[in-house]
Amino acid sequence: MDAFRIEGGAKLTGEVRISGSKNAVLPILCATILAPGTYRLENVPVLSDVATLTTLLRTLGVRVVREGSALLVDSRESVPNEAPYELVRTMRASVYVLGPILARFGHARVSLPGGCAWGPRPIDFHLKAMEALGAVIRLDHGVIDAIGAPLRGAEIRFPFSSVGATGNAVMAAVLAEGTTTIFNVAREPEITSLCEFLCAMGARIEGVGTEKLVIEGARELHPADARVIPDRIETGTYLVAGALTGGDLLLRDTEPAHNEAVLAALREAGVEIDVNKTDIRVRSRGPLRPLEVETAPYPGFPTDMQAQLMALLLLAEGTSEIIETIFPDRFKHVPELCRLGGSIRVEGNRAIVRGVGALTGAHVMASDLRASAALILAGLVARGTTEVSRIYHIDRGYERIDEKLSGAGARIWRVRR
Numbered sequence: 001m002d003a004f005r006i007e008g009g010a011k012l013t014g015e016v017r018i019s020g021s022k023n024a025v026l027p028i029l030c031a032t033i034l035a036p037g038t039y040r041l042e043n044v045p046v047l048s049d050v051a052t053l054t055t056l057l058r059t060l061g062v063r064v065v066r067e068g069s070a071l072l073v074d075s076r077e078s079v080p081n082e083a084p085y086e087l088v089r090t091m092r093a094s095v096y097v098l099g100p101i102l103a104r105f106g107h108a109r110v111s112l113p114g115g116c117a118w119g120p121r122p123i124d125f126h127l128k129a130m131e132a133l134g135a136v137i138r139l140d141h142g143v144i145d146a147i148g149a150p151l152r153g154a155e156i157r158f159p160f161s162s163v164g165a166t167g168n169a170v171m172a173a174v175l176a177e178g179t180t181t182i183f184n185v186a187r188e189p190e191i192t193s194l195c196e197f198l199c200a201m202g203a204r205i206e207g208v209g210t211e212k213l214v215i216e217g218a219r220e221l222h223p224a225d226a227r228v229i230p231d232r233i234e235t236g237t238y239l240v241a242g243a244l245t246g247g248d249l250l251l252r253d254t255e256p257a258h259n260e261a262v263l264a265a266l267r268e269a270g271v272e273i274d275v276n277k278t279d280i281r282v283r284s285r286g287p288l289r290p291l292e293v294e295t296a297p298y299p300g301f302p303t304d305m306q307a308q309l310m311a312l313l314l315l316a317e318g319t320s321e322i323i324e325t326i327f328p329d330r331f332k333h334v335p336e337l338c339r340l341g342g343s344i345r346v347e348g349n350r351a352i353v354r355g356v357g358a359l360t361g362a363h364v365m366a367s368d369l370r371a372s373a374a375l376i377l378a379g380l381v382a383r384g385t386t387e388v389s390r391i392y393h394i395d396r397g398y399e400r401i402d403e404k405l406s407g408a409g410a411r412i413w414r415v416r417r
């Protein structure tokens, strides 16, 4: 199993190119099931989550070939095979195939994803949305068995904004008969980009980017090409890397507008940020100020940046507070950050983070994708050597992170254990 060895203390300088967004490309790949044909998707990051979904799509008869940073997808021979447990278990986003398979074939079987490292992560909103569209859902020995031919337009009201349930509901509704109205829609850029892709395929969706979508179902859709949007969480992670190390880093090929909450938090902490179209320059010279931050659905502060921000706030002058409103248990990184010298107390969904002035290197273990990112960030400033094990988590969602960081002057190596 690979680990990262990091010698802390180097200031990050130079440029980092931001890759395409993991959470945007996953639903787009699933949407290719909706219309048989060939697609070209540009700016697709090389990540193990993309590879897992590619394997899942192959079991459904969809061919996926990589050509540089593009993926060529051929869904002409797609079939409604069951999405198996081995794949769905390793990546919860696999549940995104439910809506497209059901809408296209009238019958879908998708294994239940189960819990994840930081809590139960239910999919009841996804299932209720399919039922609202007329599907009959049965749980058959751990497999979701959904039948619904044809699906019919309906009103769907989510009790809480959900990225995945919105994506699944939209992908099902675009081929349903009649009008579907979805309330309390997730407004994350990844959902907007999915809707734009579906519109390029011929779907009729009004209200894209707002809390209410009105979808006129189409009899059929056609293939389209797409360019995957920049990864806003990768962007945020490198912003913290630049800020935390007191560096001067230019992030290229990103979308600053998708990162406003993170940019605002960093500015409030005293980090210098300059934005220019598709670039963000981050500099940090002075002391960092403590913050009070609450995670929230987009455009609020993203839960996927909570762990990384916590690493930064360990070096602020004073005590910060982070409230996690999306996944109340998402604090697996806390004990590991404490092993590096952090002082963090968790009370329910609230973390009180005391600035400690300096961190010290240690062996730590990654428990999920964003927790791993936080440990790497902390390792970049910790005195001495930090070793982060179980880095397969990081390879799920950060393209060549070791190369990108060492290109900016970090001392980080991938080692075999």
Ligand code: EPU
Residues within 6 Å of the ligand: 023, 026, 092, 093, 121, 122, 123, 124, 125, 126, 127, 160, 161, 162, 163, 164, 165, 186, 190, 303, 304, 325, 326, 327, 369, 370, 397
């Ligand atoms: N929820 C339910 N029932 C459902 C669905 C969601 O109760 O059926 C709850 C969740 O438990 C949570 C809230 O609704 O409290 C929001 O969850 P959401 O459905 O939005 O999360 P998701 O779609 O499973 C995506 C991202 C996550 C990101 C969250 C929140 C992808 C593939 N995953 O997950 O990304 O944390 O939205 O923004 O897009 C990551 O990239 O590291 C990651 C975990």
